Amino acid sequence: MSFTHPDGLTLYGDLFSQPVRAIHAFLTLNKVPFTFKHVDLMGGENKSDWYLENIHPQGKMPAIIDKSSKGLYTLFESHAILRYVTHKYPSLVPEHWYPTDPVARARVDQYLDWHHSNMRQGCTYFLVYKYLVPSIMRKINGKDYKESDFEAYQRENNRKLMHYALKQIETFWLKPNSTSPKLSLIQSPPHTKFDSPYSHLTIADLSSACEIAQVWLLDPEEMDLERKYPLTYKWVTSVVGIKEVAEVQEEFLRKNKMKTPGTIKRQKEEQAKL
Amino acid sequence: MDQSAANLTLYLDFGSQPSRAVYSLLAHHSIPFTLIEVKIINNEHKSDYYAQINPNKKVPAITDVLPNGNTFKLSESHAIMRYLCATREAIPESYYPKGDIIRRSQIDYYLDWHHGNIRAGNEGYVMNRFIKPFITGRKTDDKVLKESMGLLKKSMQMLETYWLRDGQKYLVGDKISIADLACAAEVGQIGSIEGILEDIGGFREKYKRVYEWLERIETEIPALGETNFTSNLMLEQFWEMLENKISPKL
Numbered sequence: 001m002s003f004t005h006p007d008g009l010t011l012y013g014d015l016f017s018q019p020v021r022a023i024h025a026f027l028t029l030n031k032v033p034f035t036f037k038h039v040d041l042m043g044g045e046n047k048s049d050w051y052l053e054n055i056h057p058q059g060k061m062p063a064i065i066d067k068s069s070k071g072l073y074t075l076f077e078s079h080a081i082l083r084y085v086t087h088k089y090p091s092l093v094p095e096h097w098y099p100t101d102p103v104a105r106a107r108v109d110q111y112l113d114w115h116h117s118n119m120r121q122g123c124t125y126f127l128v129y130k131y132l133v134p135s136i137m138r139k140i141n142g143k144d145y146k147e148s149d150f151e152a153y154q155r156e157n158n159r160k161l162m163h164y165a166l167k168q169i170e171t172f173w174l175k176p177n178s179t180s181p182k183l184s185l186i187q188s189p190p191h192t193k194f195d196s197p198y199s200h201l202t203i204a205d206l207s208s209a210c211e212i213a214q215v216w217l218l219d220p221e222e223m224d225l226e227r228k229y230p231l232t233y234k235w236v237t238s239v240v241g242i243k244e245v246a247e248v249q250e251e252f253l254r255k256n257k258m259k260t261p262g263t264i265k266r267q268k269e270e271q272a273k274l
Numbered sequence: 275m276d277q278s279a280a281n282l283t284l285y286l287d288f289g290s291q292p293s294r295a296v297y298s299l300l301a302h303h304s305i306p307f308t309l310i311e312v313k314i315i316n317n318e319h320k321s322d323y324y325a326q327i328n329p330n331k332k333v334p335a336i337t338d339v340l341p342n343g344n345t346f347k348l349s350e351s352h353a354i355m356r357y358l359c360a361t362r363e364a365i366p367e368s369y370y371p372k373g374d375i376i377r378r379s380q381i382d383y384y385l386d387w388h389h390g391n392i393r394a395g396n397e398g399y400v401m402n403r404f405i406k407p408f409i410t411g412r413k414t415d416d417k418v419l420k421e422s423m424g425l426l427k428k429s430m431q432m433l434e435t436y437w438l439r440d441g442q443k444y445l446v447g448d449k450i451s452i453a454d455l456a457c458a459a460e461v462g463q464i465g466s467i468e469g470i471l472e473d474i475g476g477f478r479e480k481y482k483r484v485y486e487w488l489e490r491i492e493t494e495i496p497a498l499g500e501t502n503f504t505s506n507l508m509l510e511q512f513w514e515m516l517e518n519k520i521s522p523k524l
Contacts, residue, residue, distance in 0.1 A: 057436065073376060080382035087375040102360040103346050109353035114330070116389035150417040172329050 003054045005067045009034040009085075012055055013062030014041035016256065018124075018210040019078030020062045021248045026082060026206055029198075029244040030093045042257075079112045082203040096192060096199045104189040111173065111185050111204035119169075119208060122162030123215045129155035131218070131260050159222070162215065169208070170229045183235035201239065209239035210249075217253065218260040281339040282307040285327055287314045289505050291396070291459040292351030293334040298455055298498035299355055303364045352385045355452040368449035380446045384437065384453035388460075392433070395426030396460045403469065408516045423473055430464075430474070430481050433457070438483040443490065450491070455498060458491040462502035469513050 011027065011034055013020030027034045039045045039061060046059040055063050056076065064081050066073040066088075075081055086098040099105050129151055137145045147155075173185045182200040185208060194200060213236055216223050225233040240249060256263060284300065284307050286293035300307055312318045312333050319331050328335040328349045335349040338361075348354055359370035371378050399422040402414040437445045445453045461484065464470055465477040478485045492499030 058432070075379050075383060077383045077386035079386050080379050083382055084375065084379040087378070102357055103340065105360070106346075106348050106353050106357040109356050110348060110350045113350035113352045113385075113389070116386065117394070121390070121394075148417075150415065150421075153415065153418065168330070 003050055005054075005065050005072060006035045006037075007067050010037055010065045010067070011035070011062065012037045012039050012051075012065070014039055015248050015252045016041050017062065018120075018214045019207065021245070021252065022203075022206045022210040023062060023064075023078055023081055023085075024248050025210075025242070025245040026097075026203065027085065028247075029242065030085075030089070030097075032085060032089050032092050079115075079203070079207065082207070086203070094196065094199065096188070096196075096201065097203050099189050099202070101189050104186075107186045108202045108204050111202075112207065115204070115208060115211070118161065118165040119211050122158050122160075122165050123211050125158040126155065126162050126222075127215060127218060127260075129158060130222075131258055135258060162223075166212070166223070166225075166229050166232060169212075169232045169235075174231050174235060183231065183238065185235075198242070205235075205239050206245070209236045210245070212236050213240045213249065216262075217249070218256075218258070218262045220262050220265075222261075280308070283310060283337045284308070284334060285310050285312050285324070285336070286334040287312055287319070288501055289314060289508065290333050291393075291463065292456070294498060294501045294505065295452070295455040295459040296334045296336075296351050296354050296358075297501060298459070298495050299358060299365065299369070299452065301497035302495050303362070303366075305358070305362050305364055352388075352452070352456065355455070359452065369452050377447060377451075381451045381453050384445055384451075385456060387432075388453075388456055391425065391429040392457055392460050395422065395429045396463060398422040399426050399470065399473075400463070403473070404513060404516050426464075427474060430461075430484060433461070433484045433487075434481045438487055441483065443487070445487075450494065454487075454491050455495065458488055458495075458498055459502065461488055462492065462498070463506060463509065466506035467509055467513055469517070 009027070009032065011020070011023055013023070013036075015021055015024065015038070024036060026032075039051065041061070045051060046055075046061045051059055051061075055061075055065070055074070060076050062076070062078060062081070064075050064084070066075070075084055083098060086093045098108055133151055134145065134147065169185070174183055182194070184200045184202065185204050186202045188194075188200055192199060212223075212225075212232070216225050216236065225236065240246060253263070253266065282300075282305070284296060286297060286309070288294065288297075288311070297309075312324055314333070318324060319333055325331060327337065327347060330349055332349060334351055334354060335347065336354050336357075338346045338348070338357075340346055348357060356370055359365050360372070367373075368377075370381055399419075402419055402422045407413050433445075442448060444450050445457060464474065465485070465488070471477060474480070492502060
């Protein structure tokens with residue numbers, strides 16, 4: 001069966017993934033025309049023949065494919081994708097998301113790099129070792145499953161890393177922005193006119209908040225955000241409260257099948273309302 | 275607009291792979307800067323003095339005096355290299371182009387992929403195989419070692435079959451970029467340390483394209499070739515000390 005890519009920009013991903021939500025929200029709120037193609041991450045659809053042949057030979061996701069009269073352009077890695085979108089659509093995407101001034105831009109780049117080995121590593125792999133691996137192993141081993149030393153070690157290491165990263169957000173990243181009453185990770189350039197609800201934000205805020213919110217929604221007691229990291233709590237809730245971010249987050253929560261304290265609590269609350 | 279010599283200061287440890295990438299970008303293009311060594315082995319990166327430069331306590335970092343007289347502080351090697359490409363005219367366009375957003379985005383893709391693959395694999399393996407056992411006196415759990423080495427091998431395989439597919443000369447297209455510097459500073463370590471080579475199962479034979487590419491980068495950018503070489507000598511000595519210290523107990 002031959003595969004045809006839609007015209008224009010297509011985002012391939014699963015809203016279960018934090019980077020996919022960040023990209024989806026970014027495109028939507030800037031009114032960049034695009035098609036969203038759901039690829040079932042948990043079901044391993046990214047390892048299917050059609051994905052390996054048409055998108056990436058090793059199943060890497062998310063991906064964007066830009067189809068124009070010039071041909072097909074494929075790109076991976078959420079931060080590379082967010083930057084590409086700001087460059088490709090300068091008339092749609094306001095400059096504050098990724099400033100052109102080299103100093104202001106370098107500050108955003110500094111966060112986007114730090115994010116990988118700190119926030120993303122900690123948050124994602126904490127969830128993997130605490131919930132995902134046990135849930136898969138239980139399906140295989142049933143009641144006999146017991147967390148191995150290796151799994152405990154990975155879970156604990158990443159949990160500590162996650163809290164270290166949150167502490168850095170609270171005490172280092174959120175600190176210097178005194179030019180705006182609104183919280184953001186990156187100091188806004190001097191000439192910024194805070195004339196829109198988002199002009200204090202950058203793509204770093206979007207990427208980071210989506211990552212933090214994932215753990216906060218699935219395991220709120222572990223993160224204890226409001227009590228332990230009050231500034232971070234205020235900032236994360238303001239970013240994921242943006243309509244286009246909240247929408248994709250809602251969809252992820254609705255479809256999520258992973259049983260975690262946060263989702264169980266949510267289900268009970270919903271049932272109580274009925 | 276080029277900024278003068280006294281303005282730029284680079285804080286680094288030559289043993290740090292990201293430090294060597296930034297250093298080679300500057301040295302190769304004869305960009306004037308002040309070099310300050312921050313020796314990790316002496317815990318200098320944890321000093322109060324260095325915390326003023328980089329509160330994240332990592333190397334490399336730069337400070338740059340701007341036209342308005344303010345001092346701009348920046349950490350994270352990829353962010354530093356992008357910033358230098360944007361502000362130092364002596365660096366050719368191909369390293370990180372301003373206009374060609376396709377090439378630029380492919381470099382961005384590499385630099386992001388690098389963190390969780392080449393960097394995590396190489397640094398993770400060296401940490402788990404050598405550094406932690408040296409400090410704690412205990413051998414790292416086999417499963418942890420297996421996972422680290424698995425990531426390193428997987429990353430090398432991606433370099434061999436994806437980034438360097440079709441026999442291309444550089445990681446992104448047919449010209450050198452900051453992606454090549456970032457990667458070569460890491461990969462340059464692998465072929466030289468007997469312990470790593472043994473565990474990975476060979477370099478030149480298994481990863482032929484990567485081997486040729488590494489030779490090319492280290493030859494074309496002597497500042498990287500030389501600093502990789504010196505660092506490897508030190509690492510080799512360090513590895514020998516480790517083997518002597520820890521093998522009686524294992």
